[in-house]
Amino acid sequence: MKIGNLKFDERVNDIIGKIATREMRFPYLVMRRIEDRQSDSTPVYEIFETNRAGDEIQIGAVWERPKRSGDGVVLTGMIDDPSFREPLPIALFGDETNGFDVQWRRERDRDTQGGGFGNRASSGQRQGGFGGRSGGGFSGGSTAGADGGYTGNGRGLDDEVPF
Template sequence: MNIGEFKVVNGRMRGWIATRTIDLPQLGLRSVESPNERAPLYEILALNVGNRWVQVGALWEAVARNSTGEAFLQGSIDDPSLPEPLPIALFGDEEEGFRVAWRRQPPRDVFAPVSRGSSRRDYEGGEGGGFGDSTAGSEGGFSGAGNAAELDDAIPF
């Protein structure tokens, strides 16, 4: 679903995003110059109530996984005033402008199997791994090494 657009206005990339509950009428894209290949291509700026430009997001280049292999920009807008980040994608180019699209993330299936892999830690020096043997007996009393009389059952809080 398209929720906004960006176009070059007076040499700067300016735009807006609007939904039923979000209205960001003054947005800007600022190019990011970085030698880091994982840096975003653009920062998303918004004009706040004090008439100052503040960063509210970033955009990275992505390539469609379909047969077209179309390049687009993807990222999100996030601000403490929003209930959650707004994932967005921009399609188009700097000359013609960008269309802003939004797609709801599919809900997570809480009953789906969880794959934890084989990431069990191998602890050094302990028999059987982990934290070692228990100091509790079958009845729940202390059965470990040392003198049980030395234990203080009263724990001050």
């Protein structure tokens, strides 16, 4: 499901764009390539937004992941902030020259997908992760109980929700 787009803007010499869902709206995001990556596990891009005080804060990161077919890479990441109930998993399709479509999707159950995804081992556990978190993974369904309270659906609030 397309939730936004990002494109290089020559006026500001940055990749800028927006993401909007029913509950979230980011009208001006900046995505910057990390030039001095220390390893392959380092994100390729960082995503920033300006907060109410005018400070630019990092709210996301994007990594290159090998495609299942083994031919090329896909860009996947997270938009996250302590004020969110859970991170927003994203994937970017396109390139810096023509721009990126930002996509979101709810991950399906492991058995129906046949194999690992997003650097997860066959056990469903993610290796590494956004913000240093590990374990978990969103397998669909709601984490809200009938009263609207958090039930976790078998996961804690600090567990990663990988794309």
